Amino acid sequence: MRKVGIVGIGHVGATVAHLIVSQGLADELVLIDKKPEKVASEALDFSDAASLLDKHIDVHVGDYPDLADADVVISALGHIHLIKPDGDRFGELKANLPMAKQVGADLKAVGYNGVLLAISNPVDVITGIYQQATGLPSAQVIGTGTYLDTARLKRVFGEALGVDPRSVNGYVLGEHGASQFAAWSTVNVMGQNARTWAAEKSLDLDKLENDARVGGFTVHSGKGYTNFAIAHAAVSLLQIILSDARKEAIVSHYNEDFDGYISSPAIIGRAGVVANFDLPLTPEEQDKLAASAKAIQTKTADYS
Ligand SMILES: NC(=O)c1ccc[n+]([C@@H]2O[C@H](COP(=O)([O-])OP(=O)(O)OC[C@H]3O[C@@H](n4cnc5c(N)ncnc54)[C@H](O)[C@@H]3O)[C@@H](O)[C@H]2O)c1
Secondary structure: OOEEEEEOOOHHHHHHHHHHHHHOOOOEEEEEOOOHHHHHHHHHHHHHOHHHOOOOOEEEEOOHHHHOOOOEEEEOOOOHHHOOOOOOHHHHHHHHHHHHHHHHHHHHHOOOOOEEEEOOOOHHHHHHHHHHHHOOOHHHEEEOOOHHHHHHHHHHHHHHHOOOHHHEEEEEEEOOOOOOEEEEEEEEEOOEEHHHHHHHHOOOHHHHHHHHHOHHHHHHHHHOOOOHHHHHHHHHHHHHHHOOOOEEEEEEEEEOOOOEEEEEEEEEEOOEEEEEOOOOOOHHHHHHHHHHHHHHHHHHHHHO
16 A cells, blocks of 8 residues: 655646556555645546546545655645746745645644655755654655756756767756756766766767756746656656665755755665765865755855
């Protein structure tokens, strides 16, 4: 019995729910949103699809007591209209911070002890708030972080070389935001490092890195939100967790060195982060990671 909850059924939450339903990734899916009519309509819409699906799934509107025995709760709550075209995800902090505190407290009150996967922005900060408010071990509270930014880097680098993005390995590290960076020492395609490819093919790595960094806002500028890629990122992590895959994945997770949440790869399984490891970064990349952690702290103070 796989039970999943989603809190916040807006553009992102509804798309995550749709992937879970259409791919049969859970047996029970609990939907929570502060807009009762909206979430009731979403649940009914999914129920109307029930006879057309390959697999049975119980989708229903719920409240926090329904999440007490859930395996994974996904936070997709937010206020996307507060993100301006300038691309600063901290525009949502003032609105999302009290919501995350409350949802975290509600989960704690019902004794929730599963994995909490946060999507809500600014995701590194909000994930940390969830950990504090739920009191869960930090390993059980993770954020999608730069999983999506890494996918965007794979898209732009794959396009530059004319290969499927799944042929690109490597990471965007740091904040899910402006201070993130492509760790080029980790980026390899067909067994060859990104810098060697850049020299051979005259690729502008700074441009490719920036294209990945602003990718979300390129999508946002046309439709006012992003939903498909982030939903696939969240569901990819959900599958890793539910199947206890112990797979390497990049997530926002607690980093002792910086005493905060920031993205670097970890081994993910049923209990969240089940093992940590240090990437062999260059000294310059280590400095960029530290600077990104500092940027998250500074912006949190500025916007709070
Ligand atoms: N991490 C990423 O890579 C990434 C990518 C895309 C979007 N996001 C973030 O995901 C969040 C959702 O985006 P969206 O486009 O779906 O936003 P949206 O505004 O369309 O939907 C947010 C939903 O959350 C609900 N909500 C707000 N507070 C709530 C609460 N306390 N309890 C229950 N429901 C609550 C709202 O009623 C709304 O239905 C935003 O914070 C957005 O920035 C993150």
